[in-house]
Structure formats: structure tokens, C-alpha cells
Amino acid sequence: MDVVVLQLFNGISVSSILLLIALGLSITFGLMKVINMAHGELIMIGAYTAYVVQNLFTSYMPASLFGWYxxxxxxxxxxxxxxxxxxxxxxLIRFLYGRPLDSLLATWGVGLMLQQIARSIFGAPNVGVTSPEWLNGGMTVLGDVVLPYKRLFILGLVLVCLFLMYVYIYRSHSGRRMRAVMQNREMAACLGISTRRVDAVTFAIGSGIAGIAGCALTLIGPIGPSIGTYYIVDAFMVVVLGGVGKLVGTVxxxxxIGLSNTLFEYWTTASLGKVLVFLCIVAFLQWKPSGLVAMRSRSLDN
Amino acid sequence: MRSSAKGGVGMQLRTWTSRRLWLLAVYAASAAVLFCAPLMLSDFRLNLLAKFLAYAIVALGLDLIWGYTGILSLGHGVFFGLGGYAMAMYLKLAASGGRLPDFMDWSGLTVLPWFWKPFESIGFAIAAGILLPALLALILGYVTFRNRIRGVYFTILTQALVIITTTLFVGQQAYTGGTNGVTGYSKLFGYSLASPETKRWLYFVTVGVLIGAFLLCRFLVKSRFGKVLRAIRDGENRVRFIGYNPAIYQMVAFAISAGLAGLAGMLFVLHVGIISPSMMGIVPSIEMVLWVAIGGRGTLGGAVLGAVLLNSAKSTFSESYPDMWTLFLGALFVVVVVFLPKGAAGLIGQLRGIGRRKGRESDERTSGVRNPAV
Structure with missing residues (x-):
């Protein structure tokens, strides 16, 4: 029983991190059909920002305030x-609309450059970010299962982000414009929406969420210039599996993916688990080729 | 090119002869240079060139699927690696001389795994090196193209294939040699792999295979099959409405492309003497795409040129300035995609066209990628 609860919690924890990373992807991909391979490097930027903020706190702030950095x-x-x-x-991206595969290659190049730049600024070895004290330790449930506060914090953070995004996309004016552009770009433009601006803001928001994901990753382990590449393909698989255009699908x-990853890896080995998850995804796509939740559309090519 | 060319035979003949002759001269000159290279280069350089030519074979296959069919595969590292491992397994068994390969010993295996057994025969190894990647591609193609999973979705799936294959190969250390890969070969057909004569001989084999692969791709591209591939690239649904089944064409093209990558992987192992999961990972896979993009997708000569050029540049610069090289590589991706979607071949065409406007137009019609892969 304990093992099951622990594995379940681990699975949910992995899912929450994947979700945080995939949220940003799902809007940029869903809205603009841009494959942003540099998303992983935006995560890296977020992580290094947390590192810099920590260093600023240790140098300029009294030690008693460190926990709040x-x-x-x-x-x-x-x-x-x-x-x-x-x-x-x-x-860059605005020159590549309508060419998803080209955007993939170009942003991969950007990611490569950003990684190299980070390597020259912060050095190639990983750096550690000290977690604030109030996140150490864990909550004990069911006698002896310990749920670390850090993981719970990330879970909470994801829920907050999800809620804010929901409100933004489905309840705000700006979000409505975004959905309008996503559903029918020409029509939205005819109605006076500046699609250029919507594109730019949407892409920036997706990137910003990647930054938060990076910040959260500093709680889990040390960070390095290539931290993003670690997660990026899994995050893209989330988007492929979930379908684009709706938050529910991404969730x-x-x-x-998070749960099945943890469970398969628990039952088999880490490497075999990954293979099984991939096979499951491919099998699932046989049933629903455009993902779990697909936007309904009458157009043939989309 | 059966009936469709009839209408414009007269017009075609005019541009045909000069263009054909020109191209033929270029091809003949390139082949001559390749065959004379051993006279001019040191053994070390020759070995490098042989490696690049093996890469050029991958580029040809990749061009077939990306440049001509519009399907971007980021998984060719896997196919390349599978071919490499097939050859490596044969070489390793030959080097171990009936005993268990050393890394299996270290991992505590006592008997040779069943799937290693057939690789004692070179014939089986060569066949497996081509057919295994092709079969994997066929299966992946079957489960994706049939369901119209294409474009970026397919690309992401191929990338996931790379990740799981490399983790699998790293994880199953006892069977694959883990991170270190398979290395430590001695002989091929009883000839020492280290001797310069064998290396020279292998170089000629590689040149031969490259020319063969080039002719095969050229034949495919010029055939009716190639015409359907280009039609799929430019408008898959139209092709479907005309009554073709694009999935079959895509699958076959993908499998041929993977087979070529496997072939290249086998040659690569013979030249380099090692294959490891890091040579089939995400970064090498996407670099392969860059070779094609730089040379010019949709032109076979461009793909070969791109592979050789970029790798020569890499081996020249990356040793002395590894940091700068990564930055340069990243910038190259951006520049090629934004400013040179047709690659070097397109650039040459443009430069030639400045003098001869007419020539350029017909040139573009036949070789250019007007509608970049979507």
C-alpha cells in the first residue's frame, strides 16, 4: 500500500513538472503551429534566473531574508x-509562420546558441540552487510515507499556473482574442484584432511559463546549460498525446505520460519503461491520431 | 517520365542538352576527384574523407524523404546507428575469435545472446544492417502515415524514437556495450583494419557505394515514383484525391531512406572503428538534417555536398574552437532556414541565373523546392 501511494505520488509529481513545461508549448504550438525547440532553453533561462536571484540575495540581503528569495x-x-x-x-519566429518544420530547425539553432552562451557565462558544470529552508522536509501520511514539501510546492505551483492560464484564456478579453486568432486567423483579423500583437504576446506568455518551469526545476536538482533538452522531447510528447488547442488535453x-512513465519504470527498468511508454503513445495514436482532445475543424489541412 | 513529358519534348530538349551536359561534367569531375583523392591526401585525411562520404550517403537518404517527400525525420541517427551496430557486432565477434566479447564478460554474461549468434556471418550482418533499419522505418511509417500522422507530429515521434533507442542501448549494457558502445575490432575478411592498404580499399568501397546510392536515388527521383513523392510534398490531399495512397509511397520512401542510413552506418564503423549511443543521439540526428538543408534540400548533389562541406568545416574548426563551433552551428541553422531555404545548391542556381535569366527559370522548375515542406 505504501509503495503504491508513493509511486502514485511520484507519478503525479512527474506529471506536474511535465505539465508546467508542456503548458507553454501547447499555447505556442496550438495557436501558431510553431515548434519551439528553444523552449527547453527558455526553461534553462528561468532556472539560471532563479540562480542569479539567489546569488543576489546572499550578497546583498540579510541572511534572515534568504528564505524568501x-x-x-x-x-x-x-x-x-x-x-x-x-x-x-x-x-525570428514571425518570419517562420506557416513553416512548422522550418521553425523547428531554426529554433533548434537558437537553442544551441543559448546553451553555448549560458555555458560561457555560468560555466559548463552544473550549479546548485539552495532551496529555501521552509521547503525542506516533508509531510508524513499513512504512517511512514513521506511526501517532500518541494514536490508538493511544485504541484501547487502548477495548479496555480493552470488556474491563471484558464482565467486568462477563457475569461479575459485578451484571451478571447487569442482564441479567436487560433480558430480563424483571417476572420479575427477582419474583425480588427491585431494578430501580430496577439502572436507576439502569446508566444511571450508561453515562454514565460517555461521560465517558471525552470525556476521550479531548481528545487529538484542542480541545473546546467543543457537542462532543457532533458525534458523537451517528453513535453512535446505530452502535446502530441493531449492534442492541441485545449488546456484539458495537455493536462x-x-x-x-507522467503516471505511466513512473509505473513502467517501477515495474521494469528505467530504459525499458521509456520504450513501453513510447509504444503506448504510438498505440494510442492509432486510436486517436490527433491526440486526446482535438479542435474540431472542417478544414482538410491543419 | 513517361507520357507527361511528351507535350514539352521540343522545349525540354533545348534546355535539356546544355543542362544535362553541364551536370554530367560536374558529376564526372566529382567522381574523378573522389577516385584520385588517395593520391593527394594523407592516410589520416583520407580516412576523414571516407567518413564524410559515409555521412553523404545518409544525407542522400534524408534528402529523399525530406527534400522530395516533405517529411522531416529527426530519427535517422537511429537507423544509422542500427546499421553501425550490425557491422560492429560482426567485427566484434570476429575479433573475439570464438570467445565472448569483452564487455559481455564484464557484465557477467556467460553465453552469447541468441540475437548475436547470426552476426558471426558477414552476409547476415550486412543484410541486417540495411534491412533492420528499413523494417523499423516501415513499421513506424505504417503506424503513422496510415493514420495521417504527419508533419510536425511525425517529426516529434521520430525524435522520441531516438531518445528511447539511445536510453535502451545505454541501459542494456550487457547486450550493447552501454555508453562505451562496441569497439576494439581487428579484422575484416582476414585483413587488418588498421593497415593503410585496407583503409584505402575501404575508401574505394565507400566511394563506390556512394555513387551507387546516388544513382539509385537519382533513378527513384526521376521515376514516376519520385514524381508522386514530390506531389505528396506539395499537396498530399490532392494526391489522395487523384487516387493514390500517399501512405504507401511515404512508407517506402522512408524505408529506403532508413536503409541507406543503415548502409552508411556500416561504412562509418569500418572507418571509425567504434559505434556508441552518442553517435545516434538527438544531436547527430539533427545535424544530419542540417547537412541536407545546407546543401540544398530537393537536390541530390546538394545533399552530398552539404554533408562533406559541413563535416570538413566541423573537423577543421571544432578541434581548435569548440565553443565558437557550437555558436556557429546554431547560427547556421537560423541562417539557412531563414535566408537560404534552398541551401547551397539554390545559391549556385541563383548566381548562375544572374547571367542567364531564362536558364534559371527552367532550372527552378525542375530542381527547386518551391513549396517548402509543411
């Missing part, structure tokens, strides 16, 4: 990654 690091990561995303969209995709 993380609270500041989350919005800081968002803003830095947001700005990077904005620059990326305006400088299900993340939970599905």
Missing part, C-alpha cells in the same frame, strides 16, 4: 523568459 525568483523567471520570448518572436497528456 524563491518567492521573488518565480516572477523574475517569468519576466526574464517572457522578454526573451518576445525578442525571439519579433526577431490529460501530462498525467498520462
Amino acid at each position: 524563491f518567492v521573488l525568483a518565480i516572477p523574475a523567471s517569468f519576466i526574464v523568459a517572457f522578454l526573451f520570448g518576445l525578442v525571439l518572436e519579433m526577431g 490529460f497528456g501530462a498525467v498520462g
Whole structure:
């Protein structure tokens, strides 16, 4: 029983991290059909922002306040990654709309450059970020199962992000414009929506969420220039499995992959588990080729 | 090119002869240079060139599927690696001389695994090196193209295939040699692999295979089959409405492409003497795509040129300035995609066209990728 609960918790924890990473992807991919391979590097930027904020706190702030650096690091990561995303969209992505495969290659190049730049600034070895004290330890449930606070915190963070995104996409004016552009770009433009601006803002928001994901990853382990590549393919699989265009799909995709990953790896070995998950995804796509939740559309090529 | 060319035979003949002759001269000159290279290069350089030519075979296959069919595969590292491992298994068994390969000993195996047994025969190894990747591609193609999973979805799946294959190969250390891969060969057909004569001989084999692969791709591209591939690239649904089944064409093209990658992997192992999971990972796989993009997708000569050029540049610069090389590589991706979608071959065509406007137009019609892969 304990083992089951622990594995379940681990699975959900993995899912939450995947979800945080895939959330950003699902909007950029869902709205603009842009495959942003540099998403992993935006995660890396978020993680290094948290690292810098931590260092600033240790040098300029009294030690008693150190525990609060993380609270500041989350919005800081968002803003830095947001700005990077904005620059990326305006400088490169906007030339690549309608060419998804080309956008994939170009953003891969950008990711490669960003990794190299991070390597020259922060050095190739991984750096550690000290988690704030109030996140150490864990909650004991069912006698002797310990759920670490860090993992619970990430879970909470994901839920908050999910809620905010829901509100933004489905309840705000700006979100409605975004959905309008996603559903029918020409029509939205005819109605006076500046699709260029929507594109830029959407891409930047997706990037900002990647920044938050990076900030959360600092709680789990040391960070390095190539931390993003570690997660990026899994995150894309979440999007493929979940389908694009709806938040629900991404959530299900993340939970599905996260849970099955943990369970298969528990039953078999780490490497065989990954193979099984891949086979399951391919098998699932036989049944629903466009993912779990697909946008209904009458157009033939989309 | 059966009936469709009839209408424009007269017009075609005019541009045909000069263009054909020109191309033929270029091909003949390239082949001559390749065959004379051993006279001019040191053994070390020759070995490098042989490695690049093996890469060029991958580029040809990749061009077939990407440049001509519009399907971007980021999984060719796996096919390349499978071919490499097939050859490596034969060489390793030959080097171990009836005993268990050393890394199996270290991992505590006592008997040779059943799937290693057949690799004692070179014939089986060569066949497996081509057919296994082709079969894997066929299966992957069957489960994706049939369901119209294509475009970026397919690309992401191929990338996932790379990840799981490399983790599997790293994880199953006893059977695959783990991170270190399979190395430590001695002989091929009883000839020492280390001797310069064998290396020179292998170089000629590689040149021969490359020319063969080139002619095969050229034949495919010029045939009716190739025409359907290009039609799929430019408008898959139209092809479907005309009554073709694009999935079958895509599967076959993907399998041929994977088979070529496997063939290249086998030659690569003979030249380099090692195959490991890091040579079939995500980064090498996407670099293969860059070779084609730089040379010019949709032109076979461009793919070969791109592979040789980029790898020569890499081996020249990356040793002295590894950091700068990574930055350069990243920038190259961006520049090629944004400014040179047709690659070097397109650039040459443009430059030639400045002098001869007419020539350029017909040139573009036959070789250019007007509608970039979507």
C-alpha cells in the first residue's frame, strides 16, 4: 500500500513538472503551429534566473531574508523568459509562420546558441540552487510515507499556473482574442484584432511559463546549460498525446505520460519503461491520431 | 517520365542538352576527384574523407524523404546507428575469435545472446544492417502515415524514437556495450583494419557505394515514383484525391531512406572503428538534417555536398574552437532556414541565373523546392 501511494505520488509529481513545461508549448504550438525547440532553453533561462536571484540575495540581503528569495525568483523567471520570448518572436519566429518544420530547425539553432552562451557565462558544470529552508522536509501520511514539501510546492505551483492560464484564456478579453486568432486567423483579423500583437504576446506568455518551469526545476536538482533538452522531447510528447488547442488535453497528456512513465519504470527498468511508454503513445495514436482532445475543424489541412 | 513529358519534348530538349551536359561534367569531375583523392591526401585525411562520404550517403537518404517527400525525420541517427551496430557486432565477434566479447564478460554474461549468434556471418550482418533499419522505418511509417500522422507530429515521434533507442542501448549494457558502445575490432575478411592498404580499399568501397546510392536515388527521383513523392510534398490531399495512397509511397520512401542510413552506418564503423549511443543521439540526428538543408534540400548533389562541406568545416574548426563551433552551428541553422531555404545548391542556381535569366527559370522548375515542406 505504501509503495503504491508513493509511486502514485511520484507519478503525479512527474506529471506536474511535465505539465508546467508542456503548458507553454501547447499555447505556442496550438495557436501558431510553431515548434519551439528553444523552449527547453527558455526553461534553462528561468532556472539560471532563479540562480542569479539567489546569488543576489546572499550578497546583498540579510541572511534572515534568504528564505524568501524563491518567492521573488518565480516572477523574475517569468519576466526574464517572457522578454526573451518576445525578442525571439519579433526577431525570428514571425518570419517562420506557416513553416512548422522550418521553425523547428531554426529554433533548434537558437537553442544551441543559448546553451553555448549560458555555458560561457555560468560555466559548463552544473550549479546548485539552495532551496529555501521552509521547503525542506516533508509531510508524513499513512504512517511512514513521506511526501517532500518541494514536490508538493511544485504541484501547487502548477495548479496555480493552470488556474491563471484558464482565467486568462477563457475569461479575459485578451484571451478571447487569442482564441479567436487560433480558430480563424483571417476572420479575427477582419474583425480588427491585431494578430501580430496577439502572436507576439502569446508566444511571450508561453515562454514565460517555461521560465517558471525552470525556476521550479531548481528545487529538484542542480541545473546546467543543457537542462532543457532533458525534458523537451517528453513535453512535446505530452502535446502530441493531449492534442492541441485545449488546456484539458495537455493536462490529460501530462498525467498520462507522467503516471505511466513512473509505473513502467517501477515495474521494469528505467530504459525499458521509456520504450513501453513510447509504444503506448504510438498505440494510442492509432486510436486517436490527433491526440486526446482535438479542435474540431472542417478544414482538410491543419 | 513517361507520357507527361511528351507535350514539352521540343522545349525540354533545348534546355535539356546544355543542362544535362553541364551536370554530367560536374558529376564526372566529382567522381574523378573522389577516385584520385588517395593520391593527394594523407592516410589520416583520407580516412576523414571516407567518413564524410559515409555521412553523404545518409544525407542522400534524408534528402529523399525530406527534400522530395516533405517529411522531416529527426530519427535517422537511429537507423544509422542500427546499421553501425550490425557491422560492429560482426567485427566484434570476429575479433573475439570464438570467445565472448569483452564487455559481455564484464557484465557477467556467460553465453552469447541468441540475437548475436547470426552476426558471426558477414552476409547476415550486412543484410541486417540495411534491412533492420528499413523494417523499423516501415513499421513506424505504417503506424503513422496510415493514420495521417504527419508533419510536425511525425517529426516529434521520430525524435522520441531516438531518445528511447539511445536510453535502451545505454541501459542494456550487457547486450550493447552501454555508453562505451562496441569497439576494439581487428579484422575484416582476414585483413587488418588498421593497415593503410585496407583503409584505402575501404575508401574505394565507400566511394563506390556512394555513387551507387546516388544513382539509385537519382533513378527513384526521376521515376514516376519520385514524381508522386514530390506531389505528396506539395499537396498530399490532392494526391489522395487523384487516387493514390500517399501512405504507401511515404512508407517506402522512408524505408529506403532508413536503409541507406543503415548502409552508411556500416561504412562509418569500418572507418571509425567504434559505434556508441552518442553517435545516434538527438544531436547527430539533427545535424544530419542540417547537412541536407545546407546543401540544398530537393537536390541530390546538394545533399552530398552539404554533408562533406559541413563535416570538413566541423573537423577543421571544432578541434581548435569548440565553443565558437557550437555558436556557429546554431547560427547556421537560423541562417539557412531563414535566408537560404534552398541551401547551397539554390545559391549556385541563383548566381548562375544572374547571367542567364531564362536558364534559371527552367532550372527552378525542375530542381527547386518551391513549396517548402509543411
